[in-house]
Amino acid sequence: MGESRTSDAIAAGAASACEKLCRHLARIVGETGVRALFDRSVTVSRSEFLWLPIAEGTSFAARWNELATPLARQPPAAALEAATRVVATLIGLVGRFVGDNLTLRLLQELWPEGTPPGTFKETT
Secondary structure, eight states, X not given: OOTTOOHHHHHHHHHHHHHXXXXXXXXXXXXXHHHHHHHHHHHHHHTTOTTSOOOOSOOTTHHHHHHHHHHHTSOHHHHHHHHHHHHHHHHHHHHHHHOHHHHXXXXXXXXXXXXXXXXXXXXX
């Protein structure tokens, strides 16, 4: 996401990335597990971005809109920083839960063009 992106585009991109990642991860940790990890990532990110939403028991699908709406109201730089923090925190939590190697493989499955060659190596 570049500097010229609007807050609306950043918000839509962040919501889409979180939804895509969570749906993919649900295969491994289940929908309840993904919901808990996503909610925790937003809660942790709220310590720096107080305007991020508090999960209030809405449907899983509504969570993407709950994230996108306040992001779209921020200046682009703030929206990008908060969106990056939420996604990075989510990935970090997943890594703690299922391990870094599996997390990297799951990310590569989702975004193969976004991973450098040689990133994924077998470990014993």
